[in-house]
Amino acid sequence: ISHAVAAMSPSLGQHVPLGADVRTVAAPDPAVAGSVEQVGGFFEEQVRNAIADMKRHGIRPAALLVDTIFSSDGVFGEPAGFLEGAAAAIREAGGLFIADEVQAGFGRMGSHMWGFQRHGLVPDLVTMGKPMGNGYPIAGVVARAEVLERFAREARYFNTFGGNPVACAAAMAVLDILRDEDLLANALNVGRHMKAGFEALGQKYRAIGGVRGQGLFVGVDIVDAEGHPDPKLAGDLVNELRRRRVLISASGPLGNVLKIRPPLPFSTADADELTQCCDLALAHIGAA
Numbered sequence: 001i002s003h004a005v006a007a008m009s010p011s012l013g014q015h016v017p018l019g020a021d022v023r024t025v026a027a028p029d030p031a032v033a034g035s036v037e038q039v040g041g042f043f044e045e046q047v048r049n050a051i052a053d054m055k056r057h058g059i060r061p062a063a064l065l066v067d068t069i070f071s072s073d074g075v076f077g078e079p080a081g082f083l084e085g086a087a088a089a090i091r092e093a094g095g096l097f098i099a100d101e102v103q104a105g106f107g108r109m110g111s112h113m114w115g116f117q118r119h120g121l122v123p124d125l126v127t128m129g130k131p132m133g134n135g136y137p138i139a140g141v142v143a144r145a146e147v148l149e150r151f152a153r154e155a156r157y158f159n160t161f162g163g164n165p166v167a168c169a170a171a172m173a174v175l176d177i178l179r180d181e182d183l184l185a186n187a188l189n190v191g192r193h194m195k196a197g198f199e200a201l202g203q204k205y206r207a208i209g210g211v212r213g214q215g216l217f218v219g220v221d222i223v224d225a226e227g228h229p230d231p232k233l234a235g236d237l238v239n240e241l242r243r244r245r246v247l248i249s250a251s252g253p254l255g256n257v258l259k260i261r262p263p264l265p266f267s268t269a270d271a272d273e274l275t276q277c278c279d280l281a282l283a284h285i286g287a288a
Helices: 002-006 036-056 084-092 145-154 165-180 183-204 231-243 268-284
Strands: 063-067 096-100 125-128 140-143 208-213 218-222 249-251 257-260
Touching: 036 084, 063 084, 084 096, 140 145, 165 183, 183 208, 183 218, 183 268, 218 231, 231 249, 231 257, 231 268
Parallel strands: 063 096, 096 125
Antiparallel strands: 125 140, 208 218, 218 257, 249 257
8 A cells, every 4th residue: 555655646756656557737836827816727727637648548547636735845725725626627537536634634724624625625535644643643534435335345455553542542632632722723823923924034035935825834935046946045944943943844846945834832932933043044044
């Protein structure tokens, strides 16, 4: 199963090739699509082209699988609802729409519990992972009843990796805390504050390009003097922040996008400390 899943991801590098029956599509990047308003049509067109190519090669499309915040692509979530056309396209072809909520789910978007809800969609399958247990090993899959019914009827399935009582208790505790401490509202409010802080840094440093995100999931483009992606500068910034005891990763196809996704109890004071550290780090590495 791990091999099959790895064969579907372009983010694992050139030494982990895609499967012969896998097609990738361009990320919903407004800069590539032409504008934010064109993202939905652009992404749907990419999906329809991929479906057509699969059919030409005698492949029956099984599913469209997306991370609903497109985190590895550089964090793309706007405009809300843009996934609707792509989901319709795969269903027309007889496939399933699978929403990967490992990173976008469990309230991180703030406005909704799940990333797919921002797009007004009900997926056929939903996958979720580490945040389900706040890091404790547990994951889950949710499916429409008719999908599982057919699977159970047509395929013999068995494993010994089912959930255990301790893992399930951890996951239930996470759901209790999300509700009792109103962490969705916190993610929405602190996320807005944090995003505004990075936008303010963008006025001070030309090295900061676009700032995107929703709730406590923000992507920040690091660019050179011509506005082109600058992965080296992004790496320097990540390492300088690490020396200041702030851990951030760089994402995107070229590795030039800061992927910022702090814990859900993150406060406005924490957000201010983060942007202040980024300010000092950018100055230290000589970013203009």
